[in-house]
Amino acid sequence: MDIRKPNDFELKKVFSLSPQAVFDGTLGEVEPTKEKIDQLVKPLLEKGSYYLIATENDQLRGWILIGTSKDHFTDRKNGFIYELFVIEEFRGNGISKLLMKAGIDHLEQEGYSEIRLSVFAGNQAIKLYEKLGFSIKTITMSLQL
Numbered sequence: 001m002d003i004r005k006p007n008d009f010e011l012k013k014v015f016s017l018s019p020q021a022v023f024d025g026t027l028g029e030v031e032p033t034k035e036k037i038d039q040l041v042k043p044l045l046e047k048g049s050y051y052l053i054a055t056e057n058d059q060l061r062g063w064i065l066i067g068t069s070k071d072h073f074t075d076r077k078n079g080f081i082y083e084l085f086v087i088e089e090f091r092g093n094g095i096s097k098l099l100m101k102a103g104i105d106h107l108e109q110e111g112y113s114e115i116r117l118s119v120f121a122g123n124q125a126i127k128l129y130e131k132l133g134f135s136i137k138t139i140t141m142s143l144q145l
Helices: 008-025 034-046 095-109 125-131
Strands: 002-004 050-056 059-070 077-086 115-117
Touching (some): 002 095, 008 034, 008 050, 034 059, 077 095
Antiparallel strands (some): 002 050, 059 077
């Protein structure tokens, strides 16, 4: 398994699959368009966030989008994992764990002392995040009206 930054062709492939990644990550609550992905991701990339992709035999298996986020209360900058996605046919092979470890390593090398992420309640990835040492920092609650 090779984990690295994508070339332009691979980045286009990631963008084309990103709506599915957001749909899966939000447990089907959001069915985004390509335009919505552009609106969400392009500003992150312009501010220095970047993808790491997992490939094997030159075939894209998944990716992680990492960068910086600022705590709204303390104004402290933290490393942030914006997206983690493994293409469905390759799930269950430990690719998420490899991508997470690579993302954490990159953010640690960039000098961050804390890494955060957001995840929908009920997402199976929570188990992985907890195994890697993540713990609940904040909880967003919702009331349907």
